[in-house]
Each structure stands twice: as C-alpha cells, then as structure tokens.
Amino acid sequence: MELFDKVIDKLKELGIQYQLVEHEPALTTEQADLFIEGIEGVRTKTMFLTNKKKKNFYLLIMDDGKRLDMNRFAEIVEEKKMKMASEDSLFEKMALPAGVVSPFGLLNNEDHDIQVFFDKEIVDEERMSFHPNTNEKTIFVATPDLFKFIEAIGYQTNVIEI
Template sequence: MSEGEQKVYDTLNEIGIEYEKYTHKPVYTVEDVNSLDIHIPGDHTKNLFLRNRKGNVHYLVVLEDSKQADLKKLSKQIGSTPLSFASEKRLGKYLGLKPGSVSPFGLINDDDKCVRAIIDNDIFKAERVGFHPNVNTATLVISTRDFQKFLKWTKNRISYMKI
C-alpha cells in the first residue's frame, strides 16, 4: 500500500468516517470503472483537475459520472477565465496524485489549500458515493453526509452548484 493511500485511511479514521473498500484492477476512466466485474454501490463520480488560463487558480470538479462538464459554461458559472485540464505535473504538485487516481481525497495533500473544489449538487441525491483512495486500484464508498464532513475538514474553498 502506498503512503498516499494509507494517508487517506488514516485521515478518514481520524475524523470518524466509515468506508467500504473495493479493490480492483487499475482503472483510468469512467468506462474502465463501468467495465469492472464487481458491483460497487453508490453513485460513481467523475473528478476533473482544471486550471484557469493563467494557471494561477486550480479547481477539482466532482460530478456524476454520467455528466459531461462544459468547461466554457463552467468557467462563466464560477467567474473564471477559460478553463482547461491541468497538467500531470500540476496534479502531482497540488494534489499529490497521478492521472487515473484523481479524487477529492487528493485534497488531503493540499497543505496550502490552493485547490478550489466545485461539487455538483446532484451527487447528494444518492446516499453513498465512491472515490479512489488516491490510487486507481481501489474505490472507497462513503455516505454523502460523510463526504460533506470530509470536505469541511479539508478547509479548502468548496463551492456547491448545479453542473
């Protein structure tokens, strides 16, 4: 188990969040997850790491896996310059993650609270939601109430909106 993955379990245990762990082969896309031969309960998500035009503001966007994010519309919705996907280097620098393992749990590694999280309200229609524990070989399922508790714990700037 990687140090980054262990940090997720330690943090969740520390703040009293229960989780169910499902291990699986490495997955890199929503399609990969949907092709797994195991049933993972709860809503599945798509997690996008974005930056503004200057690259001085970074966003973690969390939405239902069935949705498409219109980056032009989203940039207007949040009052940003045009958005684009951040590089692998930035993903490592700000969230301590590699491509394929982007997750809200990466906020654990954002010591300077530089990343702004944008959470789609529709996620909270479900009772449970699943995220990678900062590696793409497992998925943790937690209650949506505990997801909100985790987001509050991070102390990052969090925006809830309809995407």
C-alpha cells in the same frame, strides 16, 4: 506514508465509515465502473481544472456519465477560460498521477489553494465512489461524510448547477 494510508487514517480519525473495493488498476472510468458493478453509490468523476494563467485551481466532482460544459463552469467561477490542469500541475498540487484524481488528493495540497465544487445533481445521492489516491482501489463513502471529510481538512464545498 503511502498516499492511500493517509486517506484511511484520516477517515478513521474522523469516525467515517467506508466500503473499500480492491481491484486491478483502473485506467479508465468505464473500467473502474466494471470493477464496482452492482455496488450502491453514484459513480463520480473528479476533474482538476485551472484557469488560463494557471493561477487558480478547481476540483469539480460530478456524475461520471455527465459531460462537462467547460464554458458554463468558467462562467460560474468567474473565469474567462478554463482547461484541464496538466499532469505536472496535478502532481505538484496533489501528488497524484493522472487517472487518480479525487477529493482525497486534497490531503496532499499543502497550499490549500484548490476550490472544491460538486454538481448539484449528485449531492442528494446516498453514497459516492472515488479512487482513494490509488487506481487499485475504490472507496464508497456516505455523501454527508464526504462533505465532513473535505471540511475537516480545511476546504469549503460549493454546490453548483452545471
């Protein structure tokens, strides 16, 4: 089954409504934003991070216009050093290529070993947008429904102030 179909099937199974926008492949966050200009919903960036020993993995979701203070995040999750996970780790853990990271990739994480964090700044937004395991589409989903999705597939959501 195609990774995108897996996302849609799970959303339907959970009764979660969504808005889907199809577009040419988005290679950057800026380009993705152009494809969805004028549609309501916070533009997110999802980062796949790991500790220095590549033993702990984190998915951090925040506003795409905000810069991550890596040291602050490391402090919050009680790690000494944090870094962006490699493309190999991303593929191994979520079966995704770089540039397509989103909470929907958690569907592919057989080990259930990724911790999920949201920046407090965006959790009160009505809707969020993500690539649904492909960079040729953007999906908008209500924030409470996104949390429902994540919890339904066996993950805890953590809200932090970055």
